[in-house]
Amino acid sequence: MRSLQLPLMGALFLAALALLACEASAADLTVPLAYAPPAVGVGLISELRGGVLAHNPAARESGSADVNLEILFAKPFQPADPAMAFLVPRIHLGTTLNTAGDTSAVYAGFTWTYDFTDKLFAEVSAGAGFHNGKTGRIVPLDRIALGCSPLFRESASLGYRISQNWSVMATVEHMSNAGLCRSNPGITNYGLRLGYVF
Template sequence: MSRLLTCLAFCLCFSTGIALEADAADLANPLAYAPPAVTHSLISEIRGGVFVHALGTREDGSVDINGEVLFSKPLMPADPLMAFLVPRLHLGATVNTAGATSEFYAGFTWTYDITAKVFIEGSVGAGFHNGETGRFRVPDRLSLGCSPLIRGTGSIGYRFNENWSIMATVEHISNANLCHANQGLTNYGVRVGYSF
């Protein structure tokens, strides 16, 4: 099966004129995230980690604890590109350890495998927070304008094996100027994931 996938990948690249630079091991794996043909559980992955909170703003100087659950894809196309386009639903929370802004969030995650080990990821959704929304500024809090906010993340990760991975993540919440204040909040951190 591995040789068949390698042959198909070579033919595709040759026919489109793309130069092959990946090694033979990477050619045996699809480039886009493709879950197994049969879903074994409702949950596909759980993650946990630590973020540096709002670095460089009036809320900096503390740490967030992050936890997230990613659900299995509702559709699993055989084509790797189509499989990438189908997102996973996620639910999670980022809780500040010093009483600053925390959030509960939900949204969609897209994962793309650069190699069998290295992947990049993006997500978008809504974040419900306990931060300041008023017009008057609080000295040690950001003015976020309203709740919920638009939440987005970007990650680059590495898979140790089929179950364990680690990723560097940037998380941002903002109202895209839909409310009277839009200072936004950005956290930077590291998370560990366990896939089922």
């Protein structure tokens, strides 16, 4: 069963990327837009996200899936200029939970969003993640020796807004210690997420 999950997740991820890329025509990309969701939401939270990620494909702990949940907080202010608006990030809190008992993590950081059109957008995020994975020199052959905790965490997404409130994203997330600990193989997950903007 685990051996079938990786090709299925990979196919879904590539299909999502192809669908999202088809939405961007040359005319759409000529005028960048300011970030579409509300700059200052009704409350403290601006967006909730959830999805399924393939867990570290093609490396140790591969062959299982992760459940990803994330909260993004409203921007404190929204500049009118699109380039300046991109520079103001949203704070995020999230977790990536492995369904097979391998490495899971909780994380926090900053998310920057840029709109190519009113539908198509890209994101990058950076922060830190605490995990329950192995950190010692000697670990089981099916586990990753991540060196230490916390780790640096980065992610990138390409997204499409289905409606004013709903969006779908193809996401890649990576955690590693940047060589600051004795072992640094890193862990990379990818998959699909849904977002709901308030």
